[in-house]
Amino acid sequence: MTYCVAALVEEGIVFASDSRTSATLDNIATFSKMNVFETPGERVIVVLSSGNLATTQGVIARLKMRARDAQGSAAAAGILGVGKLFEAAQLVGGTLREVVSESAPVQQQGVDIGCHFILGGQIGGKRPRLFHIYPEGNFIEATRDTNFFQIGEHKYGKPIMDRVVKYHVPLKAAAKAIIVSFDSTMRSNLTVGLPIDLIAYEKDRGKITLRRRFDVDDLYFSKLSGIWSAGLRRAFGEVPEIEWGNEKKDG
Amino acid sequence: MTYCVAALVEEGIVFASDSRTSATLDNIATFSKMNVFETPGERVIVVLSSGNLATTQGVIARLKMRARDAQGSAAAAGILGVGKLFEAAQLVGGTLREVVSESAPVQQQGVDIGCHFILGGQIGGKRPRLFHIYPEGNFIEATRDTNFFQIGEHKYGKPIMDRVVKYHVPLKAAAKAIIVSFDSTMRSNLTVGLPIDLIAYEKDRGKITLRRRFDVDDLYFSKLSGIWSAGLRRAFGEVPEIEWGNEKKDG
Numbered sequence: 001m002t003y004c005v006a007a008l009v010e011e012g013i014v015f016a017s018d019s020r021t022s023a024t025l026d027n028i029a030t031f032s033k034m035n036v037f038e039t040p041g042e043r044v045i046v047v048l049s050s051g052n053l054a055t056t057q058g059v060i061a062r063l064k065m066r067a068r069d070a071q072g073s074a075a076a077a078g079i080l081g082v083g084k085l086f087e088a089a090q091l092v093g094g095t096l097r098e099v100v101s102e103s104a105p106v107q108q109q110g111v112d113i114g115c116h117f118i119l120g121g122q123i124g125g126k127r128p129r130l131f132h133i134y135p136e137g138n139f140i141e142a143t144r145d146t147n148f149f150q151i152g153e154h155k156y157g158k159p160i161m162d163r164v165v166k167y168h169v170p171l172k173a174a175a176k177a178i179i180v181s182f183d184s185t186m187r188s189n190l191t192v193g194l195p196i197d198l199i200a201y202e203k204d205r206g207k208i209t210l211r212r213r214f215d216v217d218d219l220y221f222s223k224l225s226g227i228w229s230a231g232l233r234r235a236f237g238e239v240p241e242i243e244w245g246n247e248k249k250d251g
Numbered sequence: 252m253t254y255c256v257a258a259l260v261e262e263g264i265v266f267a268s269d270s271r272t273s274a275t276l277d278n279i280a281t282f283s284k285m286n287v288f289e290t291p292g293e294r295v296i297v298v299l300s301s302g303n304l305a306t307t308q309g310v311i312a313r314l315k316m317r318a319r320d321a322q323g324s325a326a327a328a329g330i331l332g333v334g335k336l337f338e339a340a341q342l343v344g345g346t347l348r349e350v351v352s353e354s355a356p357v358q359q360q361g362v363d364i365g366c367h368f369i370l371g372g373q374i375g376g377k378r379p380r381l382f383h384i385y386p387e388g389n390f391i392e393a394t395r396d397t398n399f400f401q402i403g404e405h406k407y408g409k410p411i412m413d414r415v416v417k418y419h420v421p422l423k424a425a426a427k428a429i430i431v432s433f434d435s436t437m438r439s440n441l442t443v444g445l446p447i448d449l450i451a452y453e454k455d456r457g458k459i460t461l462r463r464r465f466d467v468d469d470l471y472f473s474k475l476s477g478i479w480s481a482g483l484r485r486a487f488g489e490v491p492e493i494e495w496g497n498e499k500k501d502g
Contacts, residue, residue, distance in 0.1 A: 164487060231487070
């Protein structure tokens with residue numbers, strides 16, 4: 001399984017993904033689910049993916065192949081050439097449809113080749129934008145009210161996201177909340193695991209300045225996990241005992 | 252949607268269910284998803300259900316109809332007559348198969364008539380037991396290591412269950428953790444809502460002594476929700492800032 005999340009906040013966009021795929025007890029493969037398309041000073045586009053690995057790799061490979069023309073310049077219709085993030089989302093959606101339609105015969109065998117993408121970033125001086133692209137190739141955009149997207153094994157980590165990651169939260173606090181949501185997810189689902197790739201894109205920088213990989217045995221991640229656990233236990237201890245009333249109660 | 256959970260602990264078993272079904276924004280119906288079969292001093296059997304309401308009601312109605320013979324005594328083969336909880340789980344599984352097989356033509360129309368049950372309690376002086384009955388009518392039993400089951404919209408509430416509800420936790424603390432897990436679920440999924448029915452069965456009592464319903468506007472539930480939120484925020488504040496290192500970082 002996969003867990004990917006991205007949050008649009010006032011100061012920028014945070015992206016994170018685990019890197020585990022096809023996890024079973026004796027076969028754990030890791031592939032990066034985070035792809036960055038960057039022209040420093042001009043554009044940053046980050047793409048996260050979940051779902052069928054052949055499909056997601058097929059889409060990413062085509063995006064890369066078509067990003068540059070024969071002379072090595074950014075192709076106008078490619079992900080490094082489009083003038084708007086909306087067009088980049090359309091490009092990913094269209095490429096996804098293309099890859100899926102080629103595999104149409106497979107779908108009849110009951111194999112699920114669907115996948116989800118999160119795409120976000122900034123082009124030129126335009127505002128940062130964030131999109132969730134569905135298996136059908138259509139997509140929705142994050143707003144100030146609905147400012148984060150999760151794909152893959154998303155439910156375990158949603159409660160902390162819902163509580164903390166509002167639009168006005170500082171970029172680094174949003175990044176911290178996202179890593180906490182990974183901790184919750186990994187405790188409840190063994191198929192999501194380290195390493196985690198994390199990017200906090202600072203608005204109007206035009207390049208990625210804050211980037212971090214949490215590998216297995218990462219000291220910060222262990223510390224976070226322990227402190228968060230202890231804090232939760234204390235918070236739980238502070239919740240008052242249930243008042244049972246005396247309904248059907250006897251001595 | 253539904254969220255039901257039950258936990259087997261050293262001191263007994265806790266059961267809880269929400270009561271909302273068919274929730275859409277303008278049509279919220281509530282039905283109890285918790286059914287108690289009790290012969291005070293002799294047996295307590297609690298059944299929680301999630302899934303297709305016609306199926307779950309069909310199963311519960313048959314269990315009730317067949318619980319007593321024509322003279323009003325407990326029928327030997329009914330849920331008030333069987334000698335072991337294992338047999339009660341078999342009875343629910345068998346009744347489920349019966350109801351589903353009658354609806355076989357419907358399944359061909361693509362309607363999902365599946366459902367899950369949690370069944371637990373105690374008969375006579377035997378040990379308390381807890382089962383999760385699958386849509387196929389087969390089931391698994393809780394153990395000291397895997398001591399709780401969740402059905403319905405279970406993922407949002409699982410992290411707190413995983414952290415707190417171990418076998419040696421006191422009964423009332425397990426009940427409190429379960430209510431916290433409802434709070435997390437309800438924040439992340441609007442289709443799970445109050446009222447919540449809660450039972451904490453104290454081992455060897457042979458009847459239910461601790462029972463509570465949390466209605467809309469329940470003061471304890473509001474208090475719990477606020478204190479837990481504040482505790483989480485403080486715990487989150489204590490988690491150290493991410494150490495970004497200087498990988499790809501510049502001034």
